[in-house]
Amino acid sequence: MEKTIRVLSLEDLPYMKAMQTGIEDDYVTRIFERLVTTDQNRLFGLFLDDHLASVCGYSIFAKHYAMLGRIRSDIRYRGKDLATMLTSQVMDEAFKLPDIHWVGANTQEKNLPARRVLEKLGLSPQAVIYGATTKDVSQLESGSAGWNELGDVKRKKQWVHDLYVKTGAVFPYECYYPFPASPELFAEDELETWSFFENADATRVVIAKRDIKKYHYLHAIYPWEDLMDQPGLWETIASAHKKLCQEVQEDALIWMDFTKEQAQSLPENHQFDLPSPWMLYGTRRPKAEKGA
Incomplete structure (x- = not known):
């Protein structure tokens, strides 16, 4: 043939x-x-x-x-x-x-044949992520006050630099699409449309972005593992979600990208749909040989 x-x-x-x-x-x-x-x-x-x-x-x-x-x-x-x-x-x-400068792929952790193919192609594991969704986080709220929204784009830049650019950590750029961080992921015009909420002592931040993948999503990004130890975190996410639902006039979903540690920290009565985790594979552009 x-x-x-x-x-x-x-x-x-x-x-x-x-x-x-x-x-x-x-x-x-x-x-x-x-x-x-x-x-x-x-x-x-x-x-x-x-x-x-x-x-x-x-x-x-x-x-x-x-x-x-x-x-x-x-x-x-x-x-x-x-x-x-x-x-x-x-x-x-x-x-x-x-x-x-980077090429990658997502596959379910349990899909061993696909993982072998990606590894054969020279792609290496970057992260294991649960794309978790829910319409309601009320069971996780504690009655605490919500966090303060940041309006200063310079402060937003500082947060993403410290959390992602400086460390190269994987950043959930869109629902379904996380990437190892670089300055290119954080264009100023995009940062201006993303909502950043900072806790009272300025030691934690949650990023709330809007996304559409067939449905409307409030994409909430929280990179620490203390999901249940930060008063006001879930109230902040719930408030941003309610605002989105009112603006799009439909029941939008909350999407969060959990690590295994974050998923395990959720209480038994959590309301998230936790599908099988996905593995992010990737590789950077091969460096040109000297003298080429």
Whole structure:
């Protein structure tokens, strides 16, 4: 069979629909047009003769990060290492873009085959994260006063620098999309739209951002493990959530990215939906050889 890898276009939708992936109502098919016509996304296909056997793509965030995903294989062609071959080329294509300095992928911790593929490609584990959601955190509130909202963008910059840029810690840039921090993740115009709430003694902060991934989310970011030991934290999150619901006029969700330690610290009566954790894998742009 002749093997070809190329960027997919809108004309390739019939090939995508003809794939037998075993996935019912695959969202990749539903958003295919967006994936192949917008600058942020690229979708590649591996063809065997005239059949689309595997797909994989990347999405660009903050101009410098590329997240691999939408990996699909036709079950009739599995066992030929096609997904690994395609994903490797897609990663190479992402690094050909001059502004990209990091490429990564998310997979569930229990998905050992996918993890082996990513590790084979040279991606290393960066973090294990629970993408937890809820509509109500009232069971976690203690009746304490909420925290003070910061209006000074310089103070916001100081917080993200100390917590993330200086340490290189993983920052949940969007729901589903965490990245190892760099200054590029924290553009001033974005910081101005994010809400920062600081506790009374200025030793803790929670960041509240708005996101839409089919539903409206209040994306709350709290990087410490003392979730249940900070008076006013949950009242602050609840207040920001209520404000968002009023503005969008629907029941928005609260999204928080928990570490394993944070998830284990929640009381038994917590109201979060805790799915299986995801593992973030990634690698930075290979350094050019000296003299090149």
